[in-house]
Amino acid sequence: MRTVFFISFLSFAVSLLHDFDESLGIVSLLKYRGLLSSPGEVVLVAMDETSEAELGVGNDLTRWRRYHAGLIRELHRQGVALVVFDLQFIRADPEVDSDLADAMREAGNVLASDCIQMFRRATEDFFGREECSESNKDSALSKNGGAGGELAEPLVALRRISANPQLQPALLGHAPFVLANDAEDATIRETWLYLDGLGEMPSLPVVAWAAYLDRMQGFEQSKPWDASYMDWLAELRRTCLAANGDRASQKVDQRLAGIVCGEESRFINFYGPPQTLRMESYSQVLQGKVADLRGKVVFVGKANRQYAAGKTDFFQTPLTDARTGKMAGVEIMATVFANLLEDRFIRTPLAHGAVYAGFALMLALLLSVLPAWTGYAATALFTVSYVLIALWLFARHAVWLPIMTPAFVMLPTAWLTSLVMARRELLIERRRMLAFVRRVFPQWAGTLPFAESGNRKATFAAMTHREIRGVCLATDIEGYTSLAAGRSAEQMWELLNAYYQVLGRPVGARGGAVADVTGDSMMAVWFELSESERHTAACLAALDMQAAVMQFNQTSGLEPIRTRIGLYVGEMILGGLESGQANHYRAIGDTVNTASRIQGINKFLGTQILACRELVDTTAIAYRAVGRFRVVGRAEPVDLAEIVAPEMGPIDGGFAVALSAFQRGDWQVAIEGFQSVLKRGTDGPANFYLALAQGYQNQPPIDWDGVVTLDAK
Incomplete structure (x- = not known):
């Protein structure tokens, strides 16, 4: 028991520092390994400071376009295999586009980058490179026919913008290249090979890699002549995702299967700091002063030789520092292509969570036995041996095992925990929590099988679990992390003490029982009344909770607390638990988990109380249907309704008609219907479905069955 607690405590401590190895571990491993020789097939043509001065173009990327046709013809004359532009030819330039398109067609081996725009909450939080022209920076909603409104907070609207119509047909291929640039940690470590959220779209390095292999060696499964490389690769990935395991890879050429059927993103194996790959000046190549380019894959893009702070499209990598400066986006693109060519991405054969668990188990075993x-x-x-093995595996095979967290977090934590951990403290904590629940929820005592006689343990053991059918209600505080920030543990204790007294009273008053309290969440169950009575009681308790919390907010003097509630009906087990001298029941089962998931859907829809239709259809509670959802961890969809008032039955107001159109895939009718609902006022579900309908109108989902699938809790 002592060892189990030790491992649990250690795993919890490690989980708080999960990003430690990603931020420092890879840096240490790459610096220990040193430089790698880059593949000779890859060459960068840098639009650098020298070329800016010689060509008189300055920093304006649009002024470079007049020289691209000459560059392509010079590269074609030298027999390069591919020319990949890390540029987005979106805005038309009538003076040069005709000649540029002719040069692209003559060469037949030119690829260019598409723009991916991401919008969160309409016009707020716009992301997209500057080559996405100003005319394409409109709101995602207004661009697709919406009028005002905002996207739901968790949703991201994606839009791809390709080269202008005169240039796009002349390209051999095109695709986006997006880097994961986190505002809190701007270091680039990963790359998306596929954008599964945008129709399984491949990235530009993947398209270039496939085109290179196709032109050099060919594939057993040939690309259809009328399909672009991007569409062909996207279709192959959809085939993989639709199949399972080995059956998927058997349908794809083996040289493609590892990428097409693999993870969406990979860790980049950088060959060294900026300018490690072969780099030539744009003006020198244009003037024919650079030789030895036959058979090469040439990447063209903005890349300064002397790093200057403030330049756009330059990124921090694990091997950049104050001396080397940041790495140009085109060099990162070329590095990803080189990793593809050499099958040299950094690999994680085991999930880091599994490594942490095994490491913690070994530490616990050694400290417990010796x-x-x-x-x-x-x-x-043991730790030193593990670190040496991890260093060797990374240097020889690019296999990444975490070293920073095990060596500098887990080992010291294990030593400290082994000194201070005691079973007595665990029992005291359990008794304190049980005393708290008894004090806050006195009505719970009547539902618990206490026996004060000497035969108490025998009585409890006989009632250790009970299978019931009933209603489970789950609650959660919206924005609990922000609420807890800046407050001491004592202040949070006092706040939650008062909050749970307010929240728990409606449960007892409506004939229910509080089954569990964890942090900012509460579970309650109804099972002793008749079916219709407990359904009605649970719905009324939810409405009472909503009103009680509103009154609590008016008198607390703190920022308002918003409580989300979910209800589900089904089979449960009331399991007896014993801790020291105290006994209590706890509800477990799929019904409890589903109620919690339904509660979480409120944050997507902007609602407060959601319940399954099976529950509300047997009551006189006022509600409206809000659709069918497939939640995380559950294959079977749930049909949900929003509870809005104590009586009246189902309500409408045009939302149901729009929802019906959405479920049958009539996107335009659905968009118009939800917009009509929003004209009458703010409506969270209408906002949610309007955003989805507009996205699906541009990129219809495959095998649509009317069920919204949520990938997050």
Whole structure:
């Protein structure tokens, strides 16, 4: 028991520092390994400071276009295999586009980048490179026929913009290239090979890699002559995702299967700091002063030789520092292509969580079996051996095992925990929590099988679990993390103490029982009344909770608390738990998990109380249907309704007609219907479905069955 607690505590501590190895571990491993020789097939043509001065173009990328046709013809004359532009030819330039298109067609081997725009909450939080011209920076809603409104907070609207119509047909291929640039940690470590959220679209390096292999060696499964490389690769990935395991890879050429059927993103194996790959000046290549380019894959893009702060499209990588500066986006693109060509991405054969668990288990075993100081010495030796093996695997095979967290977090935590951990403290904590629940929810005592006689344990053991059918209600505080920030543990204790008293009273008053309290969440169950009575009681309790929390917010003097509630009906087990001298029941089962998932859907729809239709259809509670959802961890969809008032039955107002059109895939009718609903006022579900309908109108989902699938809790 002591060992189990030790492992649980250690795993919790490690989970708080999960990003430690990603931020520092890869940096340490790459610096230990040193430089790698880059593939000779890859060459960068840099639009650098020298070329800016010689060609008189300055920093304006649009002024470079007049020279691209000459560059393509010079590269074609030298027999390069591919020319890949890290540029987006979106805005038309009538003076040069005709000649540029002719040069692209003559060469027959030119690829260019598409623009991916991402919008969160309409016009707020716009993301897209500057080559996406100003005319394409309109709101995602207004661009697709919406009038005002906002996207739901968790949703991201994606839009792809390709080269202008005169240039696009002349390209051999085109695709987006998007880098994961986190505002909190701007270091680039990963790359998306596919954008599964945008119709399984491949990235430009993947398209270039497939085109290179096709032109050099060909594939057993040939690309259809009328399909672009991007569409062909997207269709192959959809085939993989629709199949399972080995059956998927058997349908794809083996040289493509590892990428097409693999993970959406990979960790980049950088060959060194900026300018490690072969780099030539644009003006020198244009003037024919650079030779030895036959058979090469040439990447063309903005890349300064002397790094200057403030330049756009330059990124921090694990191997950049104050001396080397940041790496140009085109060099990162070329690095990804080189990794594809050499099958040299950084690999993680085991999930880091599994490595942490195994490491924690070994530390726990050594510290539990061996005497104190011997155990410390053994764990230190084990950690050093593990780190040496991890360094060797990375240097030789690009296999990444975490080293920073095990060596600098887990080992010290294990030593400290082994000194201070005691079973007595665990029992005291359990008793304190049970005392808290008894004090806050006195009505719970009547539902618990306490026996004060000497035969108490025998009585409890006989009632250790009970299978019931009833209603489960789950609650959660919206924005709990922000609420807790800046407050002491004592202040949060006092706040939650008062909050749960307010929240728990409607449960007891409506004949229910509180089954569990965890952090900012509460579970309650109804099972002793008749079916119609408990359904009605649970719905009324939810409405009472909503009103009680509103009154609590008016008198608390703190920022308002918003409580989300979910209800589901089904089979449950009331399981008896014993801790020290205290006994209590706890509800477990799929019904409990589903109620919690339904509660979470409120944050997507902007609602407060959601319940399954099976529950509300047997009551006189006022509600409206809000659609069918497939939630995380559950294959069977649930049909949901929003509870809005104590009586009246189902309500409408035009929303149902729009929802019906959405479920049958009539996107335009659905968009018009939801917009009509929103004209009458703010409506969270209408906002949610309007955003989805507009996205599906541009990119219809495959095998649409009217069910909205949520990938997040």
